[in-house]
Amino acid sequence: MSAVAEPQSIPGLLARNVQRYGGLPAYREKEFGIWQSWTWSQANQEIRAIALGLLSVGVERGDSVAVIGRNRPRHYWAMIAAQMCGAIPVPLYQDAVADEMAYVLDHCGARFVVCGDQEQVDKVIEIGDRVRDIKHIAYTDKRGMRKYDHAKMNSLADLQAQGVAGHYRYEAELEARIAELNYDSTCVMLYTSGTTGKPKGVVLSNRNIIETAKNSSFFDKLNALDEVVAYLPMAWVGDFIFSIGQAMWTGFTVNCPESAATMMTDLREIGPTYFFAPPRVFEGQLTNVMIRMEDAGRLKKWLFHHFMASARKVGPKILDGKHVGLFDRLHYAVGNLLVYGPLKNTLGFSRIRVGYTAGEAIGPEIFEFYRSLGINLKQLYGQTEASVFITQQPDGQVRNDTVGVPSPGVEVRIGENGEVFYRSPGTFVEYFKNPESTASTKDPEGWVATGDAGYFEPETGHLRIIDRAKDVGKMADGRLFAPKYVENKLKFYPSILEAVVFGNARDHCIAFINIDLNAVGNWAERNNIAYASYQELAGHPRVYEMVAEHVAEVNRSIAADPMLSGCQVHRFLILHKELDADDGEMTRTRKVRRSVIEQKYADLISALYGDTKSIYTETEVTYEDGRKGKITATLRLADAEVAPEQRRAA
Template identity: 45%
Template sequence: MQSTEKHSSTWDLQPDTTLIRILARNAEVLGNRVAMREKHLGIWQETTWAQMLEATLACAAGLQGMGFGSEDALLVLGDNRPNLYMGMLAAGMLGGYAMPAYPDATPDEIRHFIQETHLRFALAEDQEQVDKVLDLGEAGTTIEHIVYDEPRGLTHYQHPGLLSWEKLQAQGAQRLSAEPDLRRRLIENATPQGPAVFVHSSGTTGKPKGVVLSHRNILTGVGNAFRGGAFDFGESVLAYLPMAWVGDFAITMGAGVALHFTINIPERQETVLHDLREVAPSFYLAAPRSWDNMLTTIQVRMEDSTPLKKWLYDVFMNSALKAERQKLEGKPIALKEKLLRPLGELVIFGPIKDQFGLTHLKHAFTGGEAIGEDTFVFYRALGVQLRQFYGQTENSAFTALQDAQEVRLHTVGKPLPGVEVKIADNGEIMVRSGSVFSGYYKLEKATQEALENGWLHTGDAGYLEPDGHIVVLGRLSEVVYTAKGERFIPNYIENRLKFSPYIKDAAVLGKDRDSLAVMVCIDMEAVGHWAEVRGISYMSYADLSQNPEVLKLIAQAVQRVNAILPDALKLRHFVSLHKEFDPDDGEVTRTRKLRRNVIEQRYAPVIEAIYSGQKSVTMKAQITYETGEVGSIERELSIQEV
């Protein structure tokens, strides 16, 4: 059998193939090597590359036997599961659209996907997701065939189109056995320009737009990222990011298949941190909020430890932080810090990394939005070479990243090899690469606005530094002006407010107004722990959000951000809201990007109270429960002057 090293060195990441053909090659060359590991009932279950190919082929043969063709879409609902990933590859194998949705997607969101394309098939993780699809049928939107992965609770369901994954596999295997040429035809059926995945834009300004990425798009993006140092052959990764997010498919299936990763799938979303420790991956991508949460957990555990351990932690961590800041500023590291580092690694840093599964981490990334400076510097001081990552759904997720030895706090790094970046006259970042999509699905006008002579309008405002580093300021559409003509980008200020672990979301106000203000959603877990340590009692989120001590805490965070803002753009007032911004309420997208038009309309009474000089306002807010039922919550909110 050909060795892994030989396989790695002879394949040069050419994009003119398909994920399916690469999967078949992996099965041939690396057949007995583990492709995926899933934690089920506390035990890691392994799937080899050969088994992965067989299951994907059987799924494709079964779907094809049920009438799935090149114009069909497969709705995929649920958390990360091996069979759901293989189902997505099978849809691409048949030239169809693998369309993952967020597991907590509402019926209206799913209905939008169904109305968007020819959607007759669904692949659901469990009973909860099956019920969601069946409920759509009762509302007049029917999906003919529903394949489910987890059979628990579905034994007595009588829906005629309902089929278990095991039965689909059996039907597909029977076809493969009866038709000797079917295997070859299925592997060769997909083309480089054919669909690999059908994902959606975030939908901050309206309904999410469909983005079909071809095999060539995905593999070009993977090749660009590989040459840029994002990952290497044979990485170990934790597949926990939502499957509906382009980054998950690009990394887990795109890079995972192309570079034959070991793909580890956690038991549940609630066990991600525990499973992360067991896996100890070599590649890990997380949103800033996830890195913040891990940092908060580390700090909480240190607060609960013995006085000696706390003292050692403070000594070594403060020294490491000082050294990292000196390095980032281009200054030589002091001799004291150099001498303390090895002992700190042995006593503090190593054990912490071991506890959180960061010991073997070679490629650590954050993306999606700006990360707090303190958080970023902390992980680098800990010995985790955390780097910024930048990309778009329309560009197969990979645009730019920081080099491990050339990290700056305010940039997202240089464009990847194979990616061209320029700045338009209006300050918009534009991108050109083979990884850029061909257009929004059946939306000609939106496609014309997004693509110009092969250049993608990213919608982000920014600039290039003289040495090529990209600085992202925020969404171009969010560049607004105060009544006095001062230009600002709300998202830029909001991200810096969220650097505080106590602020989960923020919406900055000030368009056509004399001054800026902000509505803040506290982070319940972080603020709750902060209150508990100080003996502050509360009954609910709404109660905690209006506590005078909590308002002082938020005021400090606002003041820290004001310190870096010009006088004309300082925040003059803030309101701590009585509920979080919720995707089920339409206030943020599933990736937690603000839907400003919804927020400004829904919280209009709060906004008017701020700018009319009131000290408080009674606000009644709509909330959507998990059942889909709509309720309301009413609270008097304090308007704080900074």
């Protein structure tokens, strides 16, 4: 089929998939412990019923239809149905507090909202006095909704039934609106995480999503028999491109877990062939593995460490098809039988053909751990404004220190100041109601400023990202300051959940550390250390000793890099609370808001740059129900062991 004849919209791809893959599974969802499945033909019927229901409550062309909830087939269907009606789907983060939702719903002018359950409905009702454009609310889960005022609200199932009942009135209108869709029609509007200010509405067209899905699917040879697990926030561009864009292009199956609590069990049951996770997911899984190994018997522990040593040496080479001696291959095969295979099965990674990580830089050691098991984990570099893909790692060219080569159809260049620029068919249309930001980010020729600093390796053509351009600076003596580089090294240790490094224009670097409660709590239990709270455990002298050892190891590693040796951590503290999106310290995608933390904890930073050994602090926190409170603590300020720096080559 020629490129011209290909569908020009997501609803067009849906119709094509009904013809090509009508009887194959399109969506699965686990509910009440049982997997339910819908073929492409069945999904099409459900989506059309929702579209008819939306028409019955007055959805017009260009209306914004917000979708708030966890990953469920019906929520994806609602977004596609909105497109059928000529409306614009706007998915929101389900864990966002009411104030965050109010801004997005007001900014996009949402007239219709699809909520997952009572909790999301309550948030929308709570902000009703600030968001006055909302005309109708639909909800997926009926539990707890019986006594609500249903004058402008009903269940999504009832909305579908209402649409089907009136299909004679709405069918012709629906067909007309679908026929109007083309490559330049808006496909979705996604709001950025807002690390430096209010979130911006990124408008992505059908051209952006479909061309990107087509090119990236071709790159990794994705097809209708692949399986993905949809568990990341629907408001994030990655989930949209994987669970709608690529799913619609290739016809593969999208599987929705029952809940976040059952995610790992559901992952094992599905055994996806195509999998994406941000580094924090891989870090969390590795932490759990290491915790379990600490509790294992002597023989099992010995087998694990013995065969993992072999895997680190030859596993990635075998995965890339490089030459490995017969003895090493046989030894690896035995390890696969005894260790790697069972471990991959436990993680749910037995069938993975292509795996990706992105969003933040992943620790090299963590990355190599998974590849040594024979998991084809690769890195990509992308942005919401690029419809995800800017660079990808081709099979056989996977490394832990680069993000690959430009994705198909993408041009990348490095600016004079080291900033990375790109342009591609996936380049966003505009920031909604924000022409100034659009103009400052995308020039008239279509080049987009990423805000990241990087460079191409001349020998391989691979892109290396150093850090966020705004975060990269210089120490007082002129040496490079790249905080993310240090933070990722620190987060390799299972006991360290998060790290924030400061040092720009200073004589030396300092760090805030968040411990991982699961990993450190397990360690404390094994060592007979009693504690009653996160705060008490974080301040324990033995915990400080353990973290100090990790910081010293990281410093020795950094000292070996002449370019970044000035980034060694001289002093650190362990924070008395976890950094939290509800407190504004992180985005909903768990990116650190460095400027917020710098301002909020200015007293702690000043103390670390002084010579005091402790400091009393009060911190405002937000509880799950939205109430504000204060926690107090006296924090210990610890010195770190600094390694001798290697001399720069002449």
